[in-house]
Amino acid sequence: MTGQVTTVDGRVAGRRGQATRQKLLDCLGKMLGSAPYRDVKVIDVARKAGTSPATFYQYFPDVEAAVLEIAEETLRESAGLSELVEGRTWAGKAGWRTAEDLVDGFVAFWRKHDAILRVIDLGAAEGDRRFVRIRTRVQGAVAKPLADSIDELRTRGRATEQTAPPVALAGSLVTMLAAVTAQPKSLQALGAKQADLRPALALLLYLGVTGRKPTTR
Template sequence: MNPRTTSTVVAVDGRIAGPRALVTRQSLVDALAHLLDSRSFREVKVTDIARDAGTSPATFYQYFPSLEDALQVLAAHVVQQGRTLDGVFTDAGKDGTLTGAREAVDRLFGFWAAHKAALRAIDTKAAEGDERFVQARNLLLSAVAQPLSDAMAQRRTDAALSAHPKALAGTLATLLASAATHEGGLAAWGSRDELRDSLAYLVTSTVKSSR
């Protein structure tokens, strides 16, 4: 991963980070991302990050008071990249066929696979109740849930739609994200294509136009 920082960065001691400092800070975040590919967040140590970045633990603490603060920067990058999902589900299922919904499901699964290490760490901290990561996860899910909610809102008069569109969209987005996270573990229930086709069917059945 390559989470680039574009806003002003203030070091722990209150100084504004210059170009060289930004490069060093970025190398530490990149090192964290790299280490998460092979271990859980709980297993990562500051000394590991510093070693991977070619610097010292003292340097790490110049930029981050804790490991969670470094992860927060990485999470912000993932959320920014998650904007590529905006609109992916806008028209999924509206034509009553599985094609568009399946393409949307594949896009979502591709994003989750590309960022699986960071997403795993975000999920861990969110499950522990850290609001920074609960918010990051909610922002990611909203890129999927909002267009689904908008599509469902157009069907408020449909008797088959008894749940509130926003709540139903959030539930469906959470299901899609969970399936993307645990795709390998769901192999006992069907093949990869069967799983994704089933999710596309759920999307289509829920949000297709009632017209």
């Protein structure tokens, strides 16, 4: 966490206060992995953090405010996903590696933040504009540079002619990555092996971006 941290009543938190606030967020983040966030109570978070509800309320008005703080932290970290696309080539063997690296990096990020991303998805699906904004920007960290890559490939004649606009195509590909990463057990129940999902996603990603069969060797 960077920048000045204040309490609910506007006081600047000292080093100890900042550490307590972060511990509350860390404990809440872990609890979201095992319980629906609406079932998480302030007293439960405080107890897990080894403090009191009164201390929790010094930093957050309620659990939802703390959840949104975790979501904002995840959003800030998602900016690094752009590096998986920007400046990367989609030509030849290097292009296939770009697709694989993007899948690996995206999946790693999604799994690391799985609990809060599920909460963001829920809030966005219910129409909460705060969660919709965060969800849009997280996916946009990949979708925007990917759309630029698709547009550049078409301009240079290095992608087959496709009718879908770059933004729509990139957005669909990123949504596919998110959906598959978020629902591995459902796909496994249908008979898809976990080991097969990575190359399948890389293939669909490469085909979607270039419209060409990848060169893997």
